[in-house]
Amino acid sequence: MSADPWSRPSMQDLKEILESIGKPGTENSRTVERLELSVPAEIVTSRGNTVSAVTREISRFGLGMLHRGAIQPGEVTVKMASESRQFDYRVQIKWCIPCEKGMFLSGGEFLPKETPEA
Template structure:
């Protein structure tokens, strides 16, 4: 059975990419602490395309994502869900770089947030 090239990366994919990247000794002078967060997400581009993703990390100001396929840096909508709430964020995707196995990591800063109970 063929694998969908746009399917959501698995947690195994995420771990593999994070291990290959490793921890950086460089001080990035970030304004907020980053927390690891691995939950399913969907990215909707300005053209209306929806890309399945997994979050990598989150801070007060933005988040990092792992997905298959390049996404043009632009304003996007990112949706995530927990057991009790759905979260929808407007994000200014600022960068998107290739990594292992045809996947990409990207990151951006929050523009606005909407949260609602399920």
């Protein structure tokens, strides 16, 4: 684990935490299918703080992330990048809970893109 308490969790950290959580023994009651997605991300809080993260899963309506440091529920910007482009998403963080290795799991819903005022 990195010495910097705010550094991005490694893919190995993500793998170990997801393995420790395990798969639920009951059927998934979610109404929207989620896909596993492990890519680097940045969370920019309403105060302008940037928290490095790794995504865990994504659906049409939201995403789950793993990061160091607690994030308060509320609106944030989540930045993810491909080889050719950066994607910025407005996300309403709904929950954030501590997990192993001093990290946190969080989840939120995508918000509509802001439209410029005419």
